[in-house]
Amino acid sequence: MTIDYALYYWPGIQGRGEFVRLVLEDAGASYRDVAREPESKDGGMPAMMKLMKGEGQGMLPLAPPFLVHEGAVIAQSANICAYVAARHGLVPKDDASRANALQVMLTIADCADEAHDVHHPIASSLYYEDQKAEAARRARYFVSERIPKFLGWLERVLERGDGDHLIGKEHSYADLGAFQLVEGIAYAFPKALGRLGPKIPRLLGLRKRVAERPKIKAYLASERRIPFNTKGLFRHYPELDVEVGDEMEP
Amino acid sequence: MTIDYALYYWPGIQGRGEFVRLVLEDAGASYRDVAREPESKDGGMPAMMKLMKGEGQGMLPLAPPFLVHEGAVIAQSANICAYVAARHGLVPKDDASRANALQVMLTIADCADEAHDVHHPIASSLYYEDQKAEAARRARYFVSERIPKFLGWLERVLERGDGDHLIGKEHSYADLGAFQLVEGIAYAFPKALGRLGPKIPRLLGLRKRVAERPKIKAYLASERRIPFNTKGLFRHYPELDVEVGDEMEP
Numbered sequence: 001m002t003i004d005y006a007l008y009y010w011p012g013i014q015g016r017g018e019f020v021r022l023v024l025e026d027a028g029a030s031y032r033d034v035a036r037e038p039e040s041k042d043g044g045m046p047a048m049m050k051l052m053k054g055e056g057q058g059m060l061p062l063a064p065p066f067l068v069h070e071g072a073v074i075a076q077s078a079n080i081c082a083y084v085a086a087r088h089g090l091v092p093k094d095d096a097s098r099a100n101a102l103q104v105m106l107t108i109a110d111c112a113d114e115a116h117d118v119h120h121p122i123a124s125s126l127y128y129e130d131q132k133a134e135a136a137r138r139a140r141y142f143v144s145e146r147i148p149k150f151l152g153w154l155e156r157v158l159e160r161g162d163g164d165h166l167i168g169k170e171h172s173y174a175d176l177g178a179f180q181l182v183e184g185i186a187y188a189f190p191k192a193l194g195r196l197g198p199k200i201p202r203l204l205g206l207r208k209r210v211a212e213r214p215k216i217k218a219y220l221a222s223e224r225r226i227p228f229n230t231k232g233l234f235r236h237y238p239e240l241d242v243e244v245g246d247e248m249e250p
Numbered sequence: 251m252t253i254d255y256a257l258y259y260w261p262g263i264q265g266r267g268e269f270v271r272l273v274l275e276d277a278g279a280s281y282r283d284v285a286r287e288p289e290s291k292d293g294g295m296p297a298m299m300k301l302m303k304g305e306g307q308g309m310l311p312l313a314p315p316f317l318v319h320e321g322a323v324i325a326q327s328a329n330i331c332a333y334v335a336a337r338h339g340l341v342p343k344d345d346a347s348r349a350n351a352l353q354v355m356l357t358i359a360d361c362a363d364e365a366h367d368v369h370h371p372i373a374s375s376l377y378y379e380d381q382k383a384e385a386a387r388r389a390r391y392f393v394s395e396r397i398p399k400f401l402g403w404l405e406r407v408l409e410r411g412d413g414d415h416l417i418g419k420e421h422s423y424a425d426l427g428a429f430q431l432v433e434g435i436a437y438a439f440p441k442a443l444g445r446l447g448p449k450i451p452r453l454l455g456l457r458k459r460v461a462e463r464p465k466i467k468a469y470l471a472s473e474r475r476i477p478f479n480t481k482g483l484f485r486h487y488p489e490l491d492v493e494v495g496d497e498m499e500p
Contacts, residue, residue, distance in 0.1 A: 054406065054410065059350045059353060059354075059407070060403065060407055062357050062399070062400070062403045069346075070346070072346035072349065072350065073350075074349045074350065075353045075357070076352070076356040076357065078356070079349055079356055080349075082349075082352075083349045086345075095333070095336075096319075096320070099324045099329055099332075099333045100309045100323075102326070102329045102332075103309060103311075103329050104309075106328070106329055106356075107312050107325070122371065122384065122387050122388045123388065123391035123395070125395055126391075134371065134372065134384050137372050137384070138371070138373065141372065141373035141375060141376075145375055149312070150312070153310065153312045156304065156310055157309070160304065
C-alpha cells in the first residue's frame, strides 16, 4: 500500500496535531504518524527534528504539526486540514465555501490556542507550575467570557445554517474541528461546559454525530487516539475550571 | 466605479485589519473601509455592528476584520488575505505554493497575536493598566525568545529561497504580511528589533523593498494608513521593550 501523507507531530499528546489526524482518519487517507513510529523505521523524534532543523527540502516549518505530501511541507494545523480536506471531498469546491470553512476552522484553532494560554499565560517555555497565579487569573476570563463566546458562535453558525452542519448542508472538516474543540473543552473544563450545555444543543448534537461517523468511531476506539492528558493543549487542572459568579473582577 | 470589496474593521487602529488593507492596496483593488466611512453613507460602526449581530446574510463573523465580496462574508485576517491574493495574482496558482503562502501568513498572524498578548496576557476585556504586572513578565519572554524565533524563522525561509521572497521567486501576500509584522515590531519593540537587526538582513531588505512598491508607497503616505498607536495590536509601551540579560528567570 502506498502511504500518501506523512504527519509530524509531538508524540504523546493530541495537541494541535489531533485536528489533522481527525481529517486524515475521516478521509480514510493512508498516512504515517512519523514521530510515533520507531526510529528503526525512520520514525521517532529524530526524524521530526531533522526536518525542523532544515535538513529536508521544501518549506521550513516553524513548529509541528506539519505534513509532507508529494514533496511539499505544509504547516499550521487549520491550513493542513484545509489542504487534506480539499483532496478528499471534505469541503465544498467553491471559493466562498472554502474561505468560510477555513474561517471556521481558524476560529476553532484560536479557541484551542486560548485554552492553551490559560495554563501558559506567560510563556510556553515555562512550566505551568511557574505561572499558576497568572493562569488562575486568566482562567476566570476564559471560562466566563471566552468559552461562551466561541461555542456560542458555533451554535449560532449552526442555527443560521441547516442546524446540523457548519458549512452548507454537508459534513466538512469544520465539523470535525468543532467536534475536537468540544471534546477538548469537555475534558479540560467540564464544569464550564456543563453550565453552557443547555445553550448549545446543536453543537452538542454535532459532537455526537461526528463521534458516530464510522471511521471516526473506529479511530476513537483505537490506540491511534491518544487519551487527553496534562501535557497537551487542553489540560484538566481542576483549579482552572472555576465557577465564576458575581464577584468577578473588575 | 464599481466597488468590489467591503472591508469591516475597527476604525482608528491598524490592527489585524492592516494585513488585509495592504493586500487590497497592493492589488489595486477597489474597496470600501466601511467602519471608517460616515454613517450618512451607510458606514461607521453601526454598519459593522449590524453584520456582527447577524443581521446580514452569509457566514456570521465572530470578530473583525471581515470582508464582504459578492455576498460572501469572510473573516480571519490571513484567510481574507489569501482569498484576495488569489484573485489578484498575489500568490502562485499551485496548491502546494498556496498552502505554503498561507502557512507563512498564519505564522506571521501568530506572532502578531503574541505581540498583542504581551500587553493583554490575562484578558482582552481588561485594560492594559489592569494587567501590567503580568504583561511585564510576559514581555521578557516575548522579547528574548519569541521575536527572535519568529523573525529568525522568516529570515531562514528567505535564505532557503531566492533571498528576496518568502514564496518562490515572486512577490506574494506573504511578503506583505512580513513587511507589516516587522513594521509593527519596529514600532512596539524598537530596542528588541535593533538588537536582532544584524541577524535578519534579508528580512529587513524585504521590508524596505515592500515599502518601495509604488502602490504600497502611495498607501503608506496617504491618510488611509492609520498611524500606529497604543490602542492597536502592536503597542509601544517602553516598559515592555525590555533589555533581557543574564538575570533572565528561571
